[in-house]
Amino acid sequence: MGADREGGARRMPGRAVAYAACGVVVLAGCASMPDDGDLRGVESTPRQDTQVRVFAMPPREDAPPSEIVQGFLESLTSDDPSYATARQYLTGEARQTWRPEAATTVLADGPGTEAGPAGGRVDGDDLTFTLTGTTVAGVDAQQAYAPASGRYSQSVHLTKNRKTGQWRIDGLPQGVVMGKSDFERNYMSVNKYYFASNASNSADEANGQSAAVADPVYVRERVDPMTEMVRSLLNGPTGWLRPVVRSSFPTGTALANGVTSLTPDDQNMLTVPLNAKAARVGQTQCDEMAAQLLFTLQNLTPAVDEVELRAGGTRLCSLGEDRATTVASRGSAKHAEYLYFVDGKHRLVRIPAGSSETKADPVPGALGEGAKELRAAAVSRDEHMAAGVSYDGKTLYVGALVSGSSLGEPVLRSQGQTEADRLTTPSWDARGDLWVADRDPADPRLLLLEQGAGQPLEVRTPGLDGRIRDVRVAADGVRVALVVEKNGKGSLLIGRIERDEKDGERPVVSVLELRPATTELEEVTTMAWAGDSRLVVVGREQGGVQQMRYVQVDGSVPEGPAPAALTGVKEIAAAEDERLPLVAYSEDGIVRLPTGAQWQKVVKDGSAPIYPG
Structure with missing residues (x-):
């Protein structure tokens, strides 16, 4: 279940149901386990019907070590609220010290198992198995998700109770481990909400x-x-x-x-x-x-x-x-008045957001009059101001969306030698400040203009490895999405915006702890915020074709279908309000994707579609 929802309307989670209506599936893998010898890998449980709850089997009498380990791992994927069944596979002391809530490790497949030096033979009262796999993600004790990579290898130690003759686990890693498909069946992403402290x-x-x-x-x-x-x-x-x-x-x-x-x-x-x-x-x-x-x-x-x-x-x-x-x-609760884009005459134009209109009108003010030819633009979240990048990418203008208003001098100039080395599409934050990156190789910078005017502030970006190709600030004003180019390829990073503000001094603004949001995409072409914690991204996997998908800010993939395929996408526009359609600039011009429909052409001659922000 994705944390963001279409239309802001309440929908039943994709796999959640009223408990009274649930069926029950018992994890019965233990019944087919070998009595001795090496363990096989724990296969991820197939996705179950939406009305199914899964419970585990407790250890059977005189189960061999291999079966104890296998049964324990399978019990971790059940719907047992407190892992009571899983604890039955542990010794009394291990039950007291094991903390399943400490972390969840997600492997590409279910954990494989390798017996210790004894080759799986039970010659004494203790035995060690090694859990193996390829890590793809982890959920920490705060329930925060993060993509991960690398080999997983952890030991599980078993001992035989001399009085009862029963094998139990007495040494194991903290937390739980499971395959990706079991994780998707067991867990869902939900947004919890706090308030911006820097706005x-x-x-x-x-x-x-x-x-x-x-x-x-x-x-x-x-x-x-x-x-x-x-x-x-x-x-x-x-x-x-x-x-x-x-x-x-x-x-x-x-x-x-x-x-x-x-x-x-x-x-x-x-x-x-x-x-x-x-x-x-x-x-x-x-x-x-x-x-x-x-x-x-x-x-x-x-x-x-x-x-x-x-x-x-x-x-x-x-x-x-x-x-x-x-x-x-x-x-996601704010409804944009208009969709904006640059028309064939390089003017900023608009049509009512969410409508079926195809006729666009120039915006009020100088940016809609064509006095300056534009390549890209951004409209403030209150839709009172707009910023436009000149057709050659060298200059940035800011003007009011009011009839008769003028532009004046550019608020920013780039010294980049080519169009690709100049200004990116700008982005307005919730405070009314304007963000833009200058791609000049001689002086690449992320810049902020307070209220869209004055001397630009250079935003600090410690740890940034590459050159910024695209900037989008979230509606909450505390997160920013960057497409960063390195070695000719773009990746999507999410950063936290921190401001150090002192009376009488200009603020120091930093983007900190940049983290990847699309580890599976080798090349990101374009992106936009599409919900409170979700983005829509256009890119390619290694050796693959261009595709469009939703991603969460934590790097996870929300449940639900990806947007309908569209070829030749150069730019994408989305609103945090998910009732509004996706809009793209593709080889067919400006197109939009209404809910439940296919892509529809808006205009042939147009580019740079944007919603406010």
């Missing part, structure tokens, strides 16, 4: 709204994900995002003692009892706490339309979906 000057903050930031995590899909997501939210943001977000829940807030499960009532209201740490919050803070919960739980099943917070038996506040949008702004 104090944004228009939303000025209107009394905080900017909501999605923090995707992975939870077990059929093990009470609603309660697990509330706990995860209360535990705070993941480490990568923590420096740039805040939570309105007081430090130490947790579910009240004795609360083991949360379920909304028949009116879709969820009551969340909290401990005493939350007892003294004011109305504004409580509303923000409730908004965080609503945004986090909105795509889970059963539906949650309202949240009531309680502490010490007292009602703190309640918040419904209708008021949540007045408490905090969320990129």
Whole structure:
């Protein structure tokens, strides 16, 4: 299940169902295991029907070591809430020290097993097996996903109880390990929400709204994900995002003692009892706490339309979906007025967003009048300002989208010798600041113009290895997506935006901890934000043809189909509001992809499509 949802509407998770309707499958692989000899690899469980829950078999009497290891590994892929069956394969001491929640290691296939030096023969009271495989990803103790690579090799030690004669595991790695298909069956990605801590000057903050930031995590899909997501939210943001977000829940807030499960009532209201740490919050803070919960739980099943917070038996506040949008702004909840692109006369033009219109009108102001021929443009998120890159890529202009407005002098010039070595398409952030990269090989820089004007700030990019080809700032204002070129190939990286602001001084802006979002694509052509934590990317796998796919900011692939195929894509436009169609510039001109339809031509003569941002 992807963390972002189409249309913002609540949909049943792809594999989630009401538990009362679930069928049951027992992992019965143990019945066919060898009594001795080498272990075979643990095959990943085939994807099951959406109404199936999987439970494991406990160890049978007098099972040999090979069967104990195999049964334990298979039990890790079951829907057992507390891994109670898996613990039956362990000694008493190992049960106490094993922490399955410490990490989840995802292998390309199920873990293979190799017997120790004894060749699988049981000659004494102990035996070691080695788990092997190719690592593709990991989920840490904060439930954060990260792509990974390399060989996996961990030891599992077994001992024979002298009194009972039963083999059990007494030494094993912390966490759980499973194949990719089992991970996809067991886990789902869900966004939890916090507030941007570096957006104090944004228009939303000025209107009394905080900017909501999605923090995707992975939870077990059929093990009470609603309660697990509330706990995860209360535990705070993941480490990568923590420096740039805040939570309105007081430090130490947790579910009240004795609360083991949360379920909304028949009116879709969820009551969340909290401990005493939350007892003294004011109305504004409580509303923000409730908004965080609503945004986090909105795509889970059963539906949650309202949240009531309680502490010490007292009602703190309640918040419904209708008021949540007045408490905090969320990129996916904002509807763009227009789709913009550069027409055949190199003017900035627009058509109503989401419409079936094919006739575009020039935007009000100088950028729509054709006084300066444009190659690319960006429109501010409030759709009041626009920036345009000249046709030769040398200069950047900024102007108001108001009839009769003028451009004035360029706000930025590049000294690059060729068009490919000059300015990229710009991008506006939630604060009204303008981002652009200068690709001049003699002085490659990522630049920021505060409110689209003044002396550009050079953004610090420690650890950046390559030259920026494309820049897109997320609606939350704390993350930026970069296509970075190295050795002639582009890769997609996600960075965290940090600002060091002091009174009377210009801010120091940095993009930190860049991490890859498309490890499987050898070459990324273009990309755009397509949800609170999702992007649409056009690129090629090694030796493959061009393809279009969705990716999460953490590098995982959301559940659901990829966009319909389209050849010759040069640029892609998407809105965080997923009700709006994808738009592309391809060999057929400007085309769009309405929900449930195929690509449709908008205009033949046009390029550089964009939504606000």
